[in-house]
């Protein structure tokens with residue numbers, strides 16, 4: 818094996834390594850969890866998350882503007898009427914949490930919430 822062949826071999830290996838590194842990062846992207854918001858509920862009603870695992874919650878409003886709020890989980894999103902919003906979180910404490918709609922959306926607004934369990 819002469820020097821040129823050796824150099825090409827090393828360069829090729831580095832290229833393959835950097836490509837696989839790129840793929841690994843893509844696989845490491847947060848899991849996306851779709852949630853539908855509509856008067857007067859979030860669907861699904863419950864969510865289980867793992868402590869320390871980053872997830873993106875993809876919120877879609879099917880009618881009016883809604884909120885999606887929980888102080889301890891550091892979630893505070895606005896979901897515009899008929900549109901979507903993403904919230905990326907990494908829960909840091911275990912327990913049960915209640916996420917509420919904090920934008921007045923009608924008569925039953927006070928009952929609009931969903932529970933999240935972090936374990």
Ligand SMILES: [Cu+2]
Pocket residue numbers: 883884918919920921922923926927929
């Ligand atoms: Cu509401």
